[in-house]
Amino acid sequence: MFRWGCLWVLAVSAFAQPRLRTETHNLPSGAELVTVFEEFPEGADLIDGRREMPILAVRDNREVWVFTYEPPSLAQRAAAGIPFFYRRSGLPGGGGSKPPKPVLDLSRPARGIWKNVGYELLQARLLDPLGIVSRLTTRSYGSNLGSERNVHIREAGTLIEDSAGMEDVFARLELSGRLFGGLVSDATLPRYYEKADTARAENRAHNWELLRQAAEENGLCFRPLELSDMPGAFAMISVSADDLDEERPKRFDKQFLHISNPFNDPRLRTKSGEIPLAVYALDYPRVPLRLVDFRSDGPQLNEMGLRFANDLTTDVLGFTGLAFGNLDYLALKQSWLFVHTRHGGTTDRGARERAFVQLRHALGTDATLDPLLRRQLMARLEKLDIDPAARTWQQEVRGAWRQYDALVGANDK
Amino acid sequence: MRTAALLLAAASLMPAQAAKRLVIVKVDGLPQDVVERDIGELPWIRSIFVEHGAVVRNFYVRGISLSAPSWQMLDTGQHMVIRGNAEFDRNNPAHVYDYLNFFPFYVGYARSKRTAMPGVDVLDECGIPLLIDRFAPDGRYQSMQLYQRGVHWQTLGDSVKARFEKSAHQLIDESQTGFDLGAGIYEQEEKELIAALANPKIAYLDYYTGDFDHTAHLTNDPAVQLRVLRHLDALLGRIWTAIEASPLAGETVLAMVSDHGMNSTPGTYSQGYDLVKFLNSPEGGGNAVITDRHPMDEYKLKGLNPFVSYVKTGSGPPTATIDPDGNERAAIQFLPGAKKMDYFGALTAIRVRNVVQQGVGASPVDFVAAKRADGSVLLYGDAMHQAVLEMKDGMLRYSPLTGQPEPGYPLHLYEDGVWLDGWHSEEEWFEAIHKAKYSNGLIGLSEYFRPCSLQHCRETDVDMLVFASDHWNFNVRGFNPGGNHGSFLRVSTHSVFMMAGAGIPAGLEIERPYDSLSFVPTMLHLLGRDERDLPGRAITELDGQPVLSGAGSGLGNGKRPAARL
Numbered sequence: 001m002f003r004w005g006c007l008w009v010l011a012v013s014a015f016a017q018p019r020l021r022t023e024t025h026n027l028p029s030g031a032e033l034v035t036v037f038e039e040f041p042e043g044a045d046l047i048d049g050r051r052e053m054p055i056l057a058v059r060d061n062r063e064v065w066v067f068t069y070e071p072p073s074l075a076q077r078a079a080a081g082i083p084f085f086y087r088r089s090g091l092p093g094g095g096g097s098k099p100p101k102p103v104l105d106l107s108r109p110a111r112g113i114w115k116n117v118g119y120e121l122l123q124a125r126l127l128d129p130l131g132i133v134s135r136l137t138t139r140s141y142g143s144n145l146g147s148e149r150n151v152h153i154r155e156a157g158t159l160i161e162d163s164a165g166m167e168d169v170f171a172r173l174e175l176s177g178r179l180f181g182g183l184v185s186d187a188t189l190p191r192y193y194e195k196a197d198t199a200r201a202e203n204r205a206h207n208w209e210l211l212r213q214a215a216e217e218n219g220l221c222f223r224p225l226e227l228s229d230m231p232g233a234f235a236m237i238s239v240s241a242d243d244l245d246e247e248r249p250k251r252f253d254k255q256f257l258h259i260s261n262p263f264n265d266p267r268l269r270t271k272s273g274e275i276p277l278a279v280y281a282l283d284y285p286r287v288p289l290r291l292v293d294f295r296s297d298g299p300q301l302n303e304m305g306l307r308f309a310n311d312l313t314t315d316v317l318g319f320t321g322l323a324f325g326n327l328d329y330l331a332l333k334q335s336w337l338f339v340h341t342r343h344g345g346t347t348d349r350g351a352r353e354r355a356f357v358q359l360r361h362a363l364g365t366d367a368t369l370d371p372l373l374r375r376q377l378m379a380r381l382e383k384l385d386i387d388p389a390a391r392t393w394q395q396e397v398r399g400a401w402r403q404y405d406a407l408v409g410a411n412d413k
Numbered sequence: 414m415r416t417a418a419l420l421l422a423a424a425s426l427m428p429a430q431a432a433k434r435l436v437i438v439k440v441d442g443l444p445q446d447v448v449e450r451d452i453g454e455l456p457w458i459r460s461i462f463v464e465h466g467a468v469v470r471n472f473y474v475r476g477i478s479l480s481a482p483s484w485q486m487l488d489t490g491q492h493m494v495i496r497g498n499a500e501f502d503r504n505n506p507a508h509v510y511d512y513l514n515f516f517p518f519y520v521g522y523a524r525s526k527r528t529a530m531p532g533v534d535v536l537d538e539c540g541i542p543l544l545i546d547r548f549a550p551d552g553r554y555q556s557m558q559l560y561q562r563g564v565h566w567q568t569l570g571d572s573v574k575a576r577f578e579k580s581a582h583q584l585i586d587e588s589q590t591g592f593d594l595g596a597g598i599y600e601q602e603e604k605e606l607i608a609a610l611a612n613p614k615i616a617y618l619d620y621y622t623g624d625f626d627h628t629a630h631l632t633n634d635p636a637v638q639l640r641v642l643r644h645l646d647a648l649l650g651r652i653w654t655a656i657e658a659s660p661l662a663g664e665t666v667l668a669m670v671s672d673h674g675m676n677s678t679p680g681t682y683s684q685g686y687d688l689v690k691f692l693n694s695p696e697g698g699g700n701a702v703i704t705d706r707h708p709m710d711e712y713k714l715k716g717l718n719p720f721v722s723y724v725k726t727g728s729g730p731p732t733a734t735i736d737p738d739g740n741e742r743a744a745i746q747f748l749p750g751a752k753k754m755d756y757f758g759a760l761t762a763i764r765v766r767n768v769v770q771q772g773v774g775a776s777p778v779d780f781v782a783a784k785r786a787d788g789s790v791l792l793y794g795d796a797m798h799q800a801v802l803e804m805k806d807g808m809l810r811y812s813p814l815t816g817q818p819e820p821g822y823p824l825h826l827y828e829d830g831v832w833l834d835g836w837h838s839e840e841e842w843f844e845a846i847h848k849a850k851y852s853n854g855l856i857g858l859s860e861y862f863r864p865c866s867l868q869h870c871r872e873t874d875v876d877m878l879v880f881a882s883d884h885w886n887f888n889v890r891g892f893n894p895g896g897n898h899g900s901f902l903r904v905s906t907h908s909v910f911m912m913a914g915a916g917i918p919a920g921l922e923i924e925r926p927y928d929s930l931s932f933v934p935t936m937l938h939l940l941g942r943d944e945r946d947l948p949g950r951a952i953t954e955l956d957g958q959p960v961l962s963g964a965g966s967g968l969g970n971g972k973r974p975a976a977r978l
Contacts, residue, residue: 006767181589183589184586188586188590192589195590195591197636197637198632201637205633205892205895208682208894209685209892209894212684212767212769247766255712339714342713342714342717344712
């Protein structure tokens with residue numbers, strides 16, 4: 001019989017929202033610029049003393065700027081093109097004094113699609129056949145920068161998802177990451193929003209319960225993290241030092257926990273009290289995504305392994321397109337992905353990166369977690385990033401302000 | 414909508430007369446409380462039923478709040494014969510009655526021309542007719558549902574065709590947002606129903622939707638649930654508009670009914686406990702357990718097999734079966750070879766270590782119910798809180814076995830101040846307890862354990878029913894964190910029954926409690942075809958004079974119906 005070792009009685013407030021405010025700026029041109037700011041609660045770690053950060057702006061209900069995304073600098077672009085470079089470069093973004101370009105035009109959402117299609121064709125027909133070096137550099141470049149752009153545009157989308165009147169903007173931001181997303185008609189946007197919002201609510205509830213049951217069966221403690229920005233979106237697994245001998249399970253099942261058996265870990269024997277083991281994102285499809293493993297420093301080998309396998313097969317071996325011979329590989333890859341995903345594997349790179357950025361944002365704007373734990377988590381999280389073009393949280397906040405100031409400055413002229 | 418409302422109001426002023434047609438919208442798992450919570454956002458439901466029709470505000474599942482048993486009573490008007498969503502033949506546990514699985518039905522039809530869902534086959538064997546059996550085959554339209562006669566290949570085919578017969582732009586939209594074949598079937602059924610309304614020979618039509626139940630199992634987010642309700646509301650508006658345009662406009666009754674409620678609370682997830690693993694464990698007797706689905710089938714390749722109805726866990730020959738479907742209750746049979754032990758004590762002593770939500774305790778099991786040798790029912794809360802329910806000639810008596818009447822006994826009647834001393838009729842109990850936390854649980858237990866001489870009842874008899882504590886469930890197949898049902902908690906049994914048209918009084922709110930057995934008698938009564946041998950009573954308040962919108966409950970908008978101005 002278990003003793004009652006894990007009491008974290010919290011109300012699940014999965015439906016709370018980030019604290020957003022909008023500010024309308026009447027421009028000399030007669031246009032109207034509506035900016036959405038996120039307010040940092042009392043107790044959050046401030047950057048440059050700012051109590052809020054700009055998230056996005058919409059001019060005349062048409063053009064949309066997203067400040068959580070910053071165009072890459074030349075140095076970042078160069079780093080993004082280095083093959084097998086699985087480290088954050090730490091280089092600053094490219095948002096300077098020049099006003100940023102809008103990321104999408106709500107009145108012409110299809111704009112830019114054919115450019116992207118052209119780039120895909122160029123890659124497949126011209127750059128891939130040139131050889132390994134060409135494939136490695138161009139594909140690394142495209143993949144790293146594309147992923148950085150999508151994940152930070154969708155970061156803003158997540159923040160406004162529950163804001164009344166922003167449903168269409170949310171849908172367009174989400175669709176902007178898809179090659180043909182801009183072709184979706186305006187009439188379909190409400191349905192798209194409904195499906196995305198429903199999927200988020202269902203995933204969060206499902207993963208919350210899956211992780212709780214996994215903790216329960218393995219003698220661990222489950223603790224939902226009610227972060228200010230995204231309550232209910234993350235959870236922590238820990239073990240009580242007293243339980244290491246007393247509550248040892250007969251068999252440690254790591255299928256959904258994705259951590260090694262803590263009951264056999266001699267490093268934990270010297271600790272006392274509640275020992276944090278891992279933090280998980282609950283919005284990931286089907287299974288909780290382990291983001292932070294407190295017993296592992298540095299980037300996750302699993303993440304690097306998946307990237308390496310993809311780069312090796314696609315960029316080095318050239319298994320691209322639907323050419324004869326590649327089909328066998330594609331069939332094999334899809335079969336492996338299917339089986340692995342079916343058994344709880346987390347194979348969606350885009351969703352993984354999104355969860356990582358969401359947790360970092362939530363920690364950066366949080367005031368509910370114990371400050372020591374929060375900073376420890378943030379420090380560990382920053383070490384996990386393996387995108388060369390990615391920025392730190394401080395860089396992201398400063399970049400947001402820099403772009404906002406440049407945009408307002410240019411529009412005021 | 415205004416025109417339709419005027420027509421609606423005019424229809425509700427007509428003198429009471431026998432209707433000629435029934436249109437029944439069957440909504441799986443829709444709780445009356447949720448409809449009342451969101452009524453301000455549901456203009457068609459408010460207009461059709463609340464303002465211009467009748468609402469039975471205290472309509473309950475009789476017995477277990479599960480789809481298969483509940484729809485059986487709603488669709489037949491007869492006592493419960495099917496007692497779970499899956500049942501095992503205790504003489505041959507490999508023989509599983511899997512009432513919710515559509516795949517074997519369709520494949521079975523293709524192979525052997527089996528023409529009815531498993532539940533209908535059982536009812537046919539027991540000689541129990543469905544409501545639709547009162548209507549000629551060419552005088553009825555039945556949608557896809559649990560108690561379905563015949564197959565709908567044409568509907569399936571047309572729905573797929575309609576899904577892809579779209580403009581290039583619509584196809585691009587769907588390619589980005591995802592193709593939804595399930596929605597396509599509902600759309601096709603709606604088209605067929607509306608087309609059938611134009612045929613005056615068709616006197617019975619129904620439309621079944623499981624969308625709300627499905628969604629509420631997965632998420633307790635009220636905004637997401639409201640979206641589903643809005644779609645339902647719009648559907649009712651389209652059906653009502655089609656009724657008004659049909660040849661039998663003034664003689665058609667539109668009814669909406671649900672089979673159970675849903676214990677779905679914003680801010681509280683429903684937590685699962687795996688009773689299969691417990692029964693496998695030494696604490697649970699080390700049983701080899703048969704169940705109807707793979708535990709956690711979402712994460713297994715074999716979980717992809719849609720024909721599975723028999724899964725054994727544990728080693729050795731099977732010693733127990735468990736039907737955990739429905740989730741707030743599990744039905745257990747012990748087979749020869751099962752370890753003799755105190756299962757009552759073992760089940761109610763289960764505790765979990767993670768207590769992370771307000772109002773959700775460490776005990777997954779609320780109480781266990783089992784039939785005693787003398788026919789009475791034991792309700793086991795713990796060693797100190799055992800009660801007995803006795804049934805005799807339509808009278809019921811609930812009394813403590815292990816002490817004096819005091820708080821802590823199963824069903825918590827003493828806490829709610831609704832305990833009745835001595836023998837009382839079912840109607841007296843119903844009136845006394847239906848608004849308590851466990852609503853009509855006492856009657857539900859008497860229905861479940863009612864003597865039944867049918868061979869099917871004997872074959873599928875269970876040894877104990879295990880009821881989950883509030884916000885707990887026993888779903889092992891996957892997860893239902895949004896909400897569950899299956900128990901006697903009022904939130905799980907409180908269902909929807911609303912009617913309008915064909916002289917049904919406008920704005921009538923019926924407060925008197927009714928249960929599942931009243932549905933068929935009421936429908937037949939409205940058609941002027943009362944049947945005396947049905948066990949339930951028809952809702953006779955519908956015979957009264959039309960009344961102004963009650964609005965006392967706050968359901969209506971307080972305005973007089975347009976036609977009365």
